[in-house]
Amino acid sequence: MIGGKTDAIAKVSDASLVLYKQDGSEGARWNLRDCLPAKYTTTQASSDATDLFKETIEISHSGLQKVPTLGTTI
16 A cells, blocks of 8 residues: 555456336446446535435446347437
């Protein structure tokens, strides 16, 4: 550990981002190629806050493809 940061080796991999409908069926899908996490942020957590806690993950990639789901067209 140097300067408070951990020494981590990031592994490039493929991934899919999938959104689901309320009935549990797949609503949308994107396939990402050669992904790496680029940034991770959160909102402040507080026991007396009325706002939702939010997490944001930014992902760098070398390709993004929208995959058609049943009943949709690109």
